[in-house]
Amino acid sequence: MKTIRLRKKWRAGRGGTVREKLRQSPLVDTETVMRSARELSTTSRISTEDMFDWLSGANAPVLEIFSPGEEPKLFPLSGEEVTIGRDQSNRLPIPFPNVSRRHARVIFQDEEYRLEDLDSTNGTFVNGIRIKRCVLRNNDQIRIGSVRMVFAYQRIARAEK
Amino acid sequence: MSAHSSNEQLLVTFWGTRGSISTPGARTQKYGGNTPCVSVEYGNTSVILDAGTGIRNLGIELAQHKGESLSLHLLLSHTHWDHIQGLPFFMPAYRRGTRIAIYGSSKKKTFLASVLRKQMDVNYFPVDMSAMAADLSINEISSPAFRIGRLKVVCQEQVCHPGGSVRYRLHAGRKRIVYATDVELDAFMGRGKTSPSERRLARDYLSFIRGADLLIGDGQYSESEYPTRIGWGHSSMPVLIEAACRAKVRKLAIFHHDPQHTDSILDRLWDQYARRYKNTHPKTAIFLAREGMTLAL
Numbered sequence: 384m385k386t387i388r389l390r391k392k393w394r395a396g397r398g399g400t401v402r403e404k405l406r407q408s409p410l411v412d413t414e415t416v417m418r419s420a421r422e423l424s425t426t427s428r429i430s431t432e433d434m435f436d437w438l439s440g441a442n443a444p445v446l447e448i449f450s451p452g453e454e455p456k457l458f459p460l461s462g463e464e465v466t467i468g469r470d471q472s473n474r475l476p477i478p479f480p481n482v483s484r485r486h487a488r489v490i491f492q493d494e495e496y497r498l499e500d501l502d503s504t505n506g507t508f509v510n511g512i513r514i515k516r517c518v519l520r521n522n523d524q525i526r527i528g529s530v531r532m533v534f535a536y537q538r539i540a541r542a543e544k
Numbered sequence: 545m546s547a548h549s550s551n552e553q554l555l556v557t558f559w560g561t562r563g564s565i566s567t568p569g570a571r572t573q574k575y576g577g578n579t580p581c582v583s584v585e586y587g588n589t590s591v592i593l594d595a596g597t598g599i600r601n602l603g604i605e606l607a608q609h610k611g612e613s614l615s616l617h618l619l620l621s622h623t624h625w626d627h628i629q630g631l632p633f634f635m636p637a638y639r640r641g642t643r644i645a646i647y648g649s650s651k652k653k654t655f656l657a658s659v660l661r662k663q664m665d666v667n668y669f670p671v672d673m674s675a676m677a678a679d680l681s682i683n684e685i686s687s688p689a690f691r692i693g694r695l696k697v698v699c700q701e702q703v704c705h706p707g708g709s710v711r712y713r714l715h716a717g718r719k720r721i722v723y724a725t726d727v728e729l730d731a732f733m734g735r736g737k738t739s740p741s742e743r744r745l746a747r748d749y750l751s752f753i754r755g756a757d758l759l760i761g762d763g764q765y766s767e768s769e770y771p772t773r774i775g776w777g778h779s780s781m782p783v784l785i786e787a788a789c790r791a792k793v794r795k796l797a798i799f800h801h802d803p804q805h806t807d808s809i810l811d812r813l814w815d816q817y818a819r820r821y822k823n824t825h826p827k828t829a830i831f832l833a834r835e836g837m838t839l840a841l
Contacts, residue, residue: 512829515555518836520574
């Protein structure tokens with residue numbers, strides 16, 4: 384089996400938090416990942432635990448959020464529905480006046496993340512096009528009111544920062 | 545696509561945007577690898593444009609609405625493989641109680657029903673068309689305008705494509721959608737095309753698309769690719785964009801992506817053309833049609 388060389392940053396232990404999150408996530412088949420980690424760790428000097436983090440952390444989806452006057456934020460997506468809107472009751476509240484109370488939602492359906500506009504006043508845009516629904520792809524740029532987001536697949540470790 | 549959209553929104557969904565042949569794989573994931581299929585919903589009227597491989601996913605979604613009787617209308621631009629190959633995999637066609645009306649050109653030497661049946665001949669496909677349990681009607685269009693539910697359909701034959709094709713304009717209240725794929729606009733709207741017949745074809749095309757809220761148009765090639773593909777029946781992007789802008793189209797979806805165009809190539813082309821036309825034609829929103837995208841007009 385080919386030995387995988389990992390960059391130093393991925394060798395660092397990630398602690399239990401990541402693992403717990405991943406176990407809760409419908410995206411990750413924990414058993415498969417653990418089995419892969421055990422196999423791979425026999426050919427490298429990396430512990431099964433660290434390998435687990437490395438394997439399962441790949442391709443974790445996040446929304447990178449850029450709100451006016453605020454530091455960029457990362458919002459990890461776990462497969463659960465995420466409503467986005469001005470109201471604090473939304474899973475992802477973005478309190479700006481040009482955002483509707485319940486503006487849009489991100490759902491995980493048929494193994495894909497989808498963005499759906501909830502009949503908002505000012506619309507939901509993907510790469511500049513006003514959409515009703517859209518399957519999300521890596522690096523898609525979303526605009527909701529004056530808030531911009533990027534849908535991206537990243538390592539969970541980065542999302543935790 | 546739901547069985548019936550709950551309100552009066554006009555919804556357009558791209559199920560397949562690729563031209564010529566399906567192109568699955570990671571390199572075409574963003575814009576999609578399925579061949580042409582677009583659905584249009586207006587109230588309880590559902591129209592499908594073309595039955596390329598994208599219609600399979602539409603069928604899977606429609607099949608989830610069990611217990612509801614579906615009434616579907618399929619408008620075919622023509623019967624080249626990439627526009628009909630998904631039909632044998634369209635699940636609602638095998639469901640009793642579903643009504644499917646298929647429409648296509650009457651100007652062909654062979655009957656439309658015969659062409660579609662032959663595609664499911666045992667030499668090409670294991671299941672005969674008679675296995676389709678839906679109430680299937682195949683109609684050769686006899687009138688340039690007709691109604692489907694609350695939609696008015698206007699159609700016109702296109703000549704600059706091998707074997708011909710049909711373009712459709714759907715009127716939903718005051719909204720207009722034009723589906724005009726598989727046409728070589730460069731053959732009559734490109735540089736130096738000024739003969740009377742070319743001018744007439746250009747006039748007909750511009751008149752047909754004028755003021756459309758959405759034009760789904762053939763833009764398979766870049767301008768540098770087109771000279772080596774003359775006569776293949778497809779348009780270059782700049783000629784399509786310029787025609788849409790001249791005709792004051794509000795949204796242009798560049799469609800029928802070349803199978804050789806990966807996501808990164810399409811992104812690069814898009815960047816190139818968006819820069820060129822952004823300032824000169826700000827009133828026409830131009831984008832690359834993308835599988836899995838629904839627009840509300």
